[in-house]
Amino acid sequence: MKMKLTTLALGAVMAAGPAMADLVFPSLSYRTGPYAAGGIPFADGYADYFTLVNERDGGINGVKAKVIECETGYNTEKGVECYEATKGEGALVYQPLSTGITYQLIPKVTADGIPLHTMGYGRTSAANGEVFSNVFNYPANYWDGASGIINYLLEENGGDLNGKKISLLFHNSAYGKEPIRTLEELSKKHGFTLSTLPVDHPGQEQKSQWLQIRRDRPDFVIMWGWGVMNQVAIQEAANTRYPMENFIGVWWSGAEHDVMSAGDKANGYKAVTFHGVGRDFPVFDDMQSYVVDKGLAAGAGDQVGNVLYNRGMYAAMLAVEAAKTAQEIHGTNDITPAMMRDGMEALEMPEARMSALGMPYFGPSFNVSCENHGGPGLVGMTQWDASAKTWNLISDFAPSDRDVIQPLIEEDSMAYAKENNIETGCK
Amino acid sequence: MFYREAGDFKTSYQEDSQTFPIKFDRYRYYVVLALAFLVVPFVVNDYWANAILLPFLIYSIAAIGLNILVGYCGQVSLGTGGFMAVGAYACYKLMTSFPEMSMFIHVLLAGGITALVCIAFGLPSLRIKGFYLAVATLAAQFFLVWLFNRVPWFYNYSASGQISAPERDVFGIIITGPNAPAWATYLFSLIFLAFCALIARNLTRGTVGRSWMAIRDMDIAAEIIGVNPLKAKLSAFGVSGFFIGVSGALFFSVYLGAVEVGEAFGINKSFLVLFMVIIGGLGSIFGSFAGAAFLVLLPVVLKVVGVDVLGWPTDIVAHIQLVIVGALIVIFLIAEPHGIAQLWRVAKEKLRLWPFPH
Numbered sequence: 001m002k003m004k005l006t007t008l009a010l011g012a013v014m015a016a017g018p019a020m021a022d023l024v025f026p027s028l029s030y031r032t033g034p035y036a037a038g039g040i041p042f043a044d045g046y047a048d049y050f051t052l053v054n055e056r057d058g059g060i061n062g063v064k065a066k067v068i069e070c071e072t073g074y075n076t077e078k079g080v081e082c083y084e085a086t087k088g089e090g091a092l093v094y095q096p097l098s099t100g101i102t103y104q105l106i107p108k109v110t111a112d113g114i115p116l117h118t119m120g121y122g123r124t125s126a127a128n129g130e131v132f133s134n135v136f137n138y139p140a141n142y143w144d145g146a147s148g149i150i151n152y153l154l155e156e157n158g159g160d161l162n163g164k165k166i167s168l169l170f171h172n173s174a175y176g177k178e179p180i181r182t183l184e185e186l187s188k189k190h191g192f193t194l195s196t197l198p199v200d201h202p203g204q205e206q207k208s209q210w211l212q213i214r215r216d217r218p219d220f221v222i223m224w225g226w227g228v229m230n231q232v233a234i235q236e237a238a239n240t241r242y243p244m245e246n247f248i249g250v251w252w253s254g255a256e257h258d259v260m261s262a263g264d265k266a267n268g269y270k271a272v273t274f275h276g277v278g279r280d281f282p283v284f285d286d287m288q289s290y291v292v293d294k295g296l297a298a299g300a301g302d303q304v305g306n307v308l309y310n311r312g313m314y315a316a317m318l319a320v321e322a323a324k325t326a327q328e329i330h331g332t333n334d335i336t337p338a339m340m341r342d343g344m345e346a347l348e349m350p351e352a353r354m355s356a357l358g359m360p361y362f363g364p365s366f367n368v369s370c371e372n373h374g375g376p377g378l379v380g381m382t383q384w385d386a387s388a389k390t391w392n393l394i395s396d397f398a399p400s401d402r403d404v405i406q407p408l409i410e411e412d413s414m415a416y417a418k419e420n421n422i423e424t425g426c427k
Numbered sequence: 428m429f430y431r432e433a434g435d436f437k438t439s440y441q442e443d444s445q446t447f448p449i450k451f452d453r454y455r456y457y458v459v460l461a462l463a464f465l466v467v468p469f470v471v472n473d474y475w476a477n478a479i480l481l482p483f484l485i486y487s488i489a490a491i492g493l494n495i496l497v498g499y500c501g502q503v504s505l506g507t508g509g510f511m512a513v514g515a516y517a518c519y520k521l522m523t524s525f526p527e528m529s530m531f532i533h534v535l536l537a538g539g540i541t542a543l544v545c546i547a548f549g550l551p552s553l554r555i556k557g558f559y560l561a562v563a564t565l566a567a568q569f570f571l572v573w574l575f576n577r578v579p580w581f582y583n584y585s586a587s588g589q590i591s592a593p594e595r596d597v598f599g600i601i602i603t604g605p606n607a608p609a610w611a612t613y614l615f616s617l618i619f620l621a622f623c624a625l626i627a628r629n630l631t632r633g634t635v636g637r638s639w640m641a642i643r644d645m646d647i648a649a650e651i652i653g654v655n656p657l658k659a660k661l662s663a664f665g666v667s668g669f670f671i672g673v674s675g676a677l678f679f680s681v682y683l684g685a686v687e688v689g690e691a692f693g694i695n696k697s698f699l700v701l702f703m704v705i706i707g708g709l710g711s712i713f714g715s716f717a718g719a720a721f722l723v724l725l726p727v728v729l730k731v732v733g734v735d736v737l738g739w740p741t742d743i744v745a746h747i748q749l750v751i752v753g754a755l756i757v758i759f760l761i762a763e764p765h766g767i768a769q770l771w772r773v774a775k776e777k778l779r780l781w782p783f784p785h
Binding site: 029031032036040069070071073075076077080081084085087088099100103104106107108110111112123124172173174175177178180181198200201299412415419420421 | 473474477478482523576585586587588589591593594604605606682683684685686687689690691693727730734740741742744745746749
């Protein structure tokens with residue numbers, strides 16, 4: 001039985017060998033499982049941008065981009081299988097969109113010499129490029145998000161949060177626990193009290209947490225949720241009549257599908273972000289004419305312009321720009337993963353370049369360097385308008401509190417380097 | 428014809444009661460062992476090791492462990508995921524506290540610690556059985572996952588609550604971490620699997636195994652003929668816990684390298700291993716292998732056929748996969764409730780008589 005199945009699998013693997021000419025961008029997507037609502041628009045945006053580049057520009061400097069999609073279902077075991085299955089096909093960069101899979105892949109990509117881009121998720125301290133040579137998390141990381149929320153609240157409250165009560169409602173996993181350290185430091189600095197309320201996977205059961213919020217009456221609630229947890233939390237907040245404008249989510253808790261189910265009651269809910277929302281960017285005209293109208297859109301093609309679609313598109317855009325940078329540095333259009341890594345490390349995204357791509361002010365301008373793989377961490381705030389059914393950017397992209405974050409990054413990355421005997425420094 | 432025993436005479440009790448009494452069977456077993464130990468390590472690559480062989484080997488150990496408890500001793504358990512987590516976290520604590528020690532010792536100690544925990548949660552089995560025991564072990568599953576999430580000591584106070592395996596070796600060969608060569612991780616897991624299977628097979632053939640089976644078939648009758656239920660049940664929990672702990676330790680340190688307890692060792696894991704045991708065949712060591720192979724390989728094969736060969740969208744394939752695996756489980760249980768092991772046994776019977784059935 002065993003032998004038969006393995007030989008069958010072997011034959012099938014061999015039959016599916018690809019041509020090695022294109023630039024390969026694997027997409028470890030999840031269109032199934034409890035987090036599919038977030039996984040689908042991201043994967044669509046990621047795939048559509050590469051299609052756009054192929055259709056409009058004839059590829060990246062003439063070399064076609066090829067997206068290999070592999071379904072993980074947000075499951076780390078399947079993520080590992082997907083990684084092993086695709087890495088041999090010349091994969092240039094991995095973007096797993098899952099903190100769990102990121103943690104699996106960090107040591108593997110470093111050993112295999114393939115870059116990993118975890119935009120706004122994954123291991124925050126990977127921003128220290130001296131330790132994590134192959135991991136990038138520009139333009140912003142979780143701790144920038146946490147600090148950005150507090151900065152926004154400081155601004156709203158005249159620069160003083162002393163004596164305020166803030167509750168953190170978080171997904172009880174590596175992802176949800178990430179901001180706690182930073183928020184604790186910030187609470188010491190600004191004098192607010194922080195209480196943490198864990199919600200277990202997948203997050204449908206939040207009665208006791210909201211009972212506690214009702215009892216404590218915190219001034220603000222910060223949410224670190226993903227998937228169905230967001231919808232349930234926003235519904236519960238509406239049920240307990242918690243004022244929506246005091247309820248702020250991280251960027252993974254601020255998409256259309258999170259707020260739609262609560263209807264008008266979700267009006268005023270906020271979420272921090274690191275890229276533009278809506279489809280008022282010239283690039284979407286190209287997207288419409290080159291991809292959607294031609295019937296080449298990924299998935300059902302109904303996600304264009306959604307928050308997470310934009311994020312997937314942004315991720316793909318940064319990958320394409322990094323590939324172009326790599327082609328420039330190494331003087332060849334046929335780049336390898338190692339060259340791609342150099343391109344990502346030398347990436348510069350000034351406003352002029354984004355405008356040229358039809359995405360003016362779509363994200364913050366930033367540079368990546370060997371010491372700093374995380375970018376400057378500029379974050380903005382968005383708010384949901386339930387009557388117009390749109391997310392609106394209500395503040396500029398502002399810097400996070402790097403005085404607090406940088407020492408934490410140092411501490412955590414150095415602990416990792418020590419645990420794994422990594423020689424730090426820039427080559 | 429294909430499978431014959433003509434001329435295969437036994438002249439002593441020892442020969443008659445060995446694991447593989449038929450010569451052909453025995454040689455086939457040696458050939459498989461030789462292939463696994465002497466050929467596969469030289470041809471294995473990263474994909475085969477990490478995506479197919481390692482999960483198969485590790486789940487086989489877990490399935491053997493659970494099979495001892497459920498299949499041989501009749502104590503229904505839904506706590507496998509939690510016990511695997513105990514093995515993983517014990518291994519992690521040992522690896523970080525005693526970095527100079529060999530991985531062999533870490534994994535064995537992790538198995539031992541899990542055995543103790545498993546015995547503690549097996550204590551209620553002296554009073555309750557069947558569904559009620561299943562619920563008690565389910566409580567263990569939830570309690571253990573909660574504990575490893577709640578107490579920072581278990582994950583060395585890391586900010587994210589994840590545990591990740593540092594680089595450790597055996598006799599200078601790196602076994603864990605990203606730089607471990609595929610053949611080393613494969614061989615390391617294979618040694619543990621061979622060792623566990625050998626122990627399990629011999630235990631179940633001897634006095635201990637007989638007392639387990641007596642308890643399974645009818646506990647009151649077993650007690651009357653002199654089986655001590657306390658000893659039998661707790662030894663089953665202990666041995667089963669040891670194997671499951673070893674598999675959990677390997678699952679974390681050798682296979683995944685980093686683990687988040689709720690995601691990797693949730694209730695789904697308990698069900699998965701239970702399905703392996705049921706599909707493979709209750710009360711059969713071969714069944715544990717067959718069940719693990721079935722549930723590890725089938726999704727990979729379906730994915731390869733659906734996405735790479737037929738070119739279907741990944742989400743459709745993922746959904747079809749759920750439907751097919753579910754349907755196969757149902758069909759299987761209707762057509763052959765005793766699992767793949769029984770199918771194999773029947774096939775062997777048929778082949779022995781072929782082409783002249785009576």
